[in-house]
Amino acid sequence: MGAQLRVYRQKIKSAQTTKKITRAMELISASRIQKAQARVAASTPYSRAITRAVSAVASYSNVDHILTTEPEKIERAAIVIFSSDRGLAGAFNSNVLKESEQLAELLRSQGKDVVYFLVGRKANAYFAFRRRASEKTWQGGTDNPEFETAKEIGDAILESFLKPAAEGGVDEIHIVYNRFVSMLVQVPEVVRLLPLEVVEGVEEPDSKAVLPLYEFEPDASSVLDSLLPVYIESRLFNAMLQSAAAKHAATQKAMKAASDNADGLIRDYTRLANNARQSEITQQISEIVGGADALSSAK
Amino acid sequence: MASALTVSVVSADQEVWSGEATMVIAKTVEGEIGILAGHEPLLAILAEGEVRVTQASGSRITAQADDGFLSVENNTITIVARNAALV
Numbered sequence: 001m002g003a004q005l006r007v008y009r010q011k012i013k014s015a016q017t018t019k020k021i022t023r024a025m026e027l028i029s030a031s032r033i034q035k036a037q038a039r040v041a042a043s044t045p046y047s048r049a050i051t052r053a054v055s056a057v058a059s060y061s062n063v064d065h066i067l068t069t070e071p072e073k074i075e076r077a078a079i080v081i082f083s084s085d086r087g088l089a090g091a092f093n094s095n096v097l098k099e100s101e102q103l104a105e106l107l108r109s110q111g112k113d114v115v116y117f118l119v120g121r122k123a124n125a126y127f128a129f130r131r132r133a134s135e136k137t138w139q140g141g142t143d144n145p146e147f148e149t150a151k152e153i154g155d156a157i158l159e160s161f162l163k164p165a166a167e168g169g170v171d172e173i174h175i176v177y178n179r180f181v182s183m184l185v186q187v188p189e190v191v192r193l194l195p196l197e198v199v200e201g202v203e204e205p206d207s208k209a210v211l212p213l214y215e216f217e218p219d220a221s222s223v224l225d226s227l228l229p230v231y232i233e234s235r236l237f238n239a240m241l242q243s244a245a246a247k248h249a250a251t252q253k254a255m256k257a258a259s260d261n262a263d264g265l266i267r268d269y270t271r272l273a274n275n276a277r278q279s280e281i282t283q284q285i286s287e288i289v290g291g292a293d294a295l296s297s298a299k
Numbered sequence: 300m301a302s303a304l305t306v307s308v309v310s311a312d313q314e315v316w317s318g319e320a321t322m323v324i325a326k327t328v329e330g331e332i333g334i335l336a337g338h339e340p341l342l343a344i345l346a347e348g349e350v351r352v353t354q355a356s357g358s359r360i361t362a363q364a365d366d367g368f369l370s371v372e373n374n375t376i377t378i379v380a381r382n383a384a385l386v
Contacts, residue, residue, distance in 0.1 A: 042313045049309055049379045053342055053370050147311040147381065214372075217343035218329050226344050227368065230381070237311065 008273035019262035026255035036245035082177035083120035090254035150237035186246035
């Protein structure tokens with residue numbers, strides 16, 4: 001076998017092996033998207049109930065709460081970045097990191113210090129490689145987020161939010177995550193979590209659905225006190241679930257592209273290998289014919 | 300007055316139970332509260348404890364809920380707890 005032919009055959013083999021891997025990964029993440037989406041759907045009753053309750057308290061009581069009041073001067077802002085633990089997901093992680101870099105730049109241009117909370121191994125690696133500091137990190141389990149993690153994150157950011165700025169506390173918290181729009185589209189999204197502003201997701205109040213006057217037990221401010229951290233946790237949990245679903249979708253898309261590309265490579269190299277084989281045979285024939293000619297003319 | 304309450308028990312990652320009921324008894328931080336149809340809108344913080352739901356058929360459902368709250372409006376009761384489970 002000619003050297004050229006051997007090289008082509010090797011390349012075909014390697015493309016085939018890679019294709020097997022990427023195909024398997026594609027199928028795995030395709031099946032996981034369904035599960036992740038189901039989890040997003042399963043958590044909506046909770047977040048809807050909490051959002052509704054928060055908007056009820058916020059709109060029917062004039063309680064000033066520390067989590068909802070805008071500080072006069074914002075010295076330091078925190079960014080929570082939701083990345084994934086694993087790569088091979090196309091632009092998934094770079095999108096969210098790029099978005100947070102832009103946000104950081106914007107915040108710095110407003111004269112704010114920026115600190116980071118990182119979720120997922122990839123964001124962590126990005127920061128470690130650039131030798132940048134981060135306040136706190138969470139790694140592992142981004143594929144299948146637990147509510148406990150959301151609670152931990154919530155506790156950590158609340159703690160630093162409630163700390164005065166002079167002691168290293170932050171006055172503003174933003175979250176950056178990939179939102180799952182569809183199997184094909186995932187959008188990086190930036191949301192300011194604290195101080196809480198407009199309560200999102202409130203159904204449009206048509207004439208009948210005006211929120212009723214609530215009775216609070218024990219009283220409005222303590223209900224708000226215990227409700228807001230829960231609200232924040234549920235927002236964080238939702239971001240994590242969205243990000244997990246988006247990650248699986250992005251992986252599926254990336255791996256599908258890789259498998260298709262491997263198909264293309266295999267086809268191209270097979271053509272080249274056929275060509276090489278054919279020209280080898282042609283060469284051999286012409287050698288034999290030439291040799292026979294030489295022999296017969298020598299007689 | 301409507302005759303039945305629509306109750307849903309929701310935890311962080313799923314809806315634990317939902318259905319019709321005639322009475323709900325829950326434990327708030329101020330003490331036990333019983334809710335019948337036609338109750339005024341209410342938002343209460345739950346203390347750790349059981350929530351008992353009496354269904355129209357008379358059978359009882361007990362759920363363990365801690366760290367949550369209870370909201371009542373228009374005969375719809377939502378019990379929201381980070382951890383909630385039927386007992």
